[in-house]
Amino acid sequence: MQVWINGAAHELPAGARVAAVLDVLGLPGRGVAVAVDGELVRRADWPATPLVDGARVEVLTAVQGG
Template sequence: MKVMINGVAHEVAEDMTVGQAVRTLTASATGVAVAVNDEVVTRGAWETTALRDSDRVEVLTAVQGG
């Protein structure tokens, strides 16, 4: 299936979790938050939340700003 991770299309396994999607970008989960289709997925639910085809995953962190 195909999912978007931070705006980039990825062909991934059917059972990919949010946690696995995060690990394609970073090994450290500190200071990171995830939304799937504009809904926050809390850290505790990353490993049990499976992605579905066409999901939009946004992985955010704090940067310089304001």
């Protein structure tokens, strides 16, 4: 299935969960926020939240500084 991650198309296996997105991007599970189709997904729900074909996923990482 195809999902959009931060505006770029990515192929993921059918039934992929939100947690798979972090693997695709090579990101750790900390310091990251994830929204699917405009809805924030709690970190505790990442392993259980399925993605559907065409889903729009936004991944934001925390940045220090000012």
